[in-house]
Amino acid sequence: MVTFTNLLQVVQHCDKYPYTVTNDGARLLLEDNVCVGTILPPVLNELVAYNQTLDPCPFVICDTAVHFNEHITTMDERTKTVETLMNHWRTQQTFSALAGWRNELYAVYGKDGQPAFVMERAATPLFGISTFGVHVNGFVLDQGEIKMWVARRSLSKPTWPGVLDNCVAGGIPYGYSTKETVVKECDEEANIPESLAQHAKNVSVVSYYTTSQYGLQPETEFVFDLELPLDYQPTPKDGEVECFYLWTLDQVKESVLRGDWKPNCALVVVDFMMRHAYITADNEPDYIDISYHLHRRLEFPCPKIALAIKSL
Amino acid sequence: MVTFTNLLQVVQHCDKYPYTVTNDGARLLLEDNVCVGTILPPVLNELVAYNQTLDPCPFVICDTAVHFNEHITTMDERTKTVETLMNHWRTQQTFSALAGWRNELYAVYGKDGQPAFVMERAATPLFGISTFGVHVNGFVLDQGEIKMWVARRSLSKPTWPGVLDNCVAGGIPYGYSTKETVVKECDEEANIPESLAQHAKNVSVVSYYTTSQYGLQPETEFVFDLELPLDYQPTPKDGEVECFYLWTLDQVKESVLRGDWKPNCALVVVDFMMRHAYITADNEPDYIDISYHLHRRLEFPCPKIALAIKSL
Incomplete structure (x- = not known):
């Protein structure tokens, strides 16, 4: 695993495809x-x-x-x-x-x-196709303090086994709205019933251009925050998740810097910590640069999900 | 005034400097x-x-x-x-x-x-210098519904007289933290006491590259949300603001599309409406493109405010 000395390194480790490329195939x-x-x-x-x-x-x-x-x-x-x-x-x-x-x-x-x-x-990745998914930050408010539900990926997953992940995440099947995808994945990955999952709020979008042994991955993740009841606990269902932890943001940040997270999920966590004023311009020297890496402009067409679901 | 048929036009009206420029001086x-x-x-x-x-x-x-x-x-x-x-x-x-x-x-x-x-x-603007400021979204929660405090700029202001503006905004004086700037501007522009202004949370940063009759303006605004008590009302103090309105987000969006806002403040409002899930990927076809225009990568050095205030 790679460890990091600061959050800028964390986001650069995911959004790592060069910004100016002269000969990229x-x-x-x-x-x-x-x-x-x-x-x-x-x-x-x-x-x-x-x-x-x-x-x-x-x-x-x-x-x-x-x-x-x-x-x-x-x-x-x-x-x-x-x-x-x-x-x-x-x-x-x-x-x-x-x-x-x-x-x-x-x-x-x-x-x-x-x-x-x-x-x-x-x-x-072989064609460097731009892909789209949803990521859900499950969290609770414990006497005013935010705690986040963190998933550890199953040890049997083909990609990134055993590393930390957002509470729920998944690709958007063709014809699904982002909210329908969230409700489906909440059930499949974390056993979260629709009655709770419906409260997930689409509060951000994170985009980055990463590379892996498989090729090029320009990716866009619609980010949802889902406040869960204090007495509720997500549980693994479809075998994608090993277990869930409920951590303070201090604990989450430490785990991010230790490199314990799937790189793109770490971006979603950093975005969460910025939107909830845990990371601010007054406490994070690289605040602006970090934000750039969370919102990379990808030069590929985007889906117009709102129009697609309206036309169904 | 310019009116708009959708929010993508709104953000493009501010973030309007071309993305690829071959001969820009x-x-x-x-x-x-x-x-x-x-x-x-x-x-x-x-x-x-x-x-x-x-x-x-x-x-x-x-x-x-x-x-x-x-x-x-x-x-x-x-x-x-x-x-x-x-x-x-x-x-x-x-x-x-x-x-x-x-x-x-x-x-x-x-x-x-x-x-x-x-x-x-x-x-x-004559040198196209990158500038940095703070913008504050003052809002209340009225039986669960968000309402936003909107400022109308003084008719005597040299720039953008009489148009709509965020509740509080201002440039960051050299040596100030973003929070200190917020507290100062809350007092000067809206008579908001420090005891309330201290609760403002730095939740986002909006960057764009605009142009005007004066020149080039690559700008970065640190965005704060400030929830105000339901029975509190901001009031003009230093003559920058004509009056304040408390509007639903439907009213705010209508005024944005009417072109009633100072262009960069409209971006801050759109960012607010995205972070609070009023604008989502499922209801806004240009969701991703809009987000890009709120987070433009500016190729100029950024201040490291966190380090500067730590060293004082």
Whole structure:
């Protein structure tokens, strides 16, 4: 594990993709030249090799850009094309990212925030696709003092086993509102009933651009605060969580600096501590820089969830 | 006044300096090439003319950069150099920005967030200097519903007379903590006693890059929420405020869309409405884009207020 001497290091450890990149591979473009991802050279090389085996080629590839070929024009066709490719790479064990296949579909948003296609969650880092989730800060007010419910991830999880996590978190399934996602994940991960989960409040959004052994991960997390009753205790349900702790913010901050947290969840915690005035400009020298790393502008289209759920 | 059809337009009306600029004048650099400002061509031309009248020249100027000349090395010397220049331009009525001279000194922060020099507040847009202030959202909880205290600026104010403003706001005098600034401004602008103002909580920071007739204004506002007692009413004191209104968030949002607010204060209000879950990803289609405009990364050094007040 990495330990940190200050909170700026904590957020930089997650939001670590350089801000100015001169040569970062090819951009994945839709018909209207909307950029929805970034393909680094190792993946691009494999994509070129794969593309040559098919006639007509599914992709048009140059050094700086990848397009779908002109015969692929609908959402279903783009989805099928990417699915076939990723299944091929999975079978060939080309990339370790695909060993963690989840059978969970993420939408890839294009022009005007409309979904352009959907793809397997585990494959998104190979194309540097921007992904969206919800994170819930469960907390109590104990005689005026905030205490936070902290989850320890299951030791059997494929990613980040045994490290600390937000009380509840998860990706947004296509067609779900953020609140519906929160209610679903509260039940699945922490056994929190809908009657309580409905009180979760969407109070922030955290965005960052991280990288891992699997590829590029520009990510956006809708942040919810959920005040729980003092006598209520979340409990593991679906095996994602080992156990829950109820900690003071001093304890939480110490654990963050010890590097005990999944990096992106540490960002959500830091955002919580800023919004609740535990971290302030008067006590944190890097206050502004930390805020920048919590709110990175990602140059990819965003979903318009409010419009999507209104139209259902 | 400008009216808006949605909140994204509201925030873009303030955070309006382009994100990618190819030719935006000369950068104002310190000895270590730290960039502390931007000088647009109209100001640069006048600076070149002024510089030629002095021997030795106070500045070294090329098309893309302005440095202090090598005989100017200390904070006092930089301060004196800029003061002499701005007084000259003020006397000559070269720039309308200087008609609003305030006799209020702002620090210009350089390497490691240390003040490199101080200069008259009204002159900062001519050099595109990054400035820092505090804004206070005064609010009450009325049977669980948030109502916000809204200030109408005095009709006699030189800038933005008669428009809506946050309950309390002000620049941070050199050497003040953000909380001390809040307490001072609460007293001066709204007659809020220290016993109440001390409860203001620093819960956010809003940054944006705006432009005006006066020049370039990259600005950072430390945001405080101050819950006031239901039976308490802020009142004008120093003549900056015409009157205060207590409005529901529906009323506040309507007034924001009507364009009744000072643009940067509208950003602080939108930030408040997001943090209090009045604006959410499920009801606002541009939720993420709006958040980006509230948290623009400004490529200038930031003050380290926490270190400065600790060292006093």
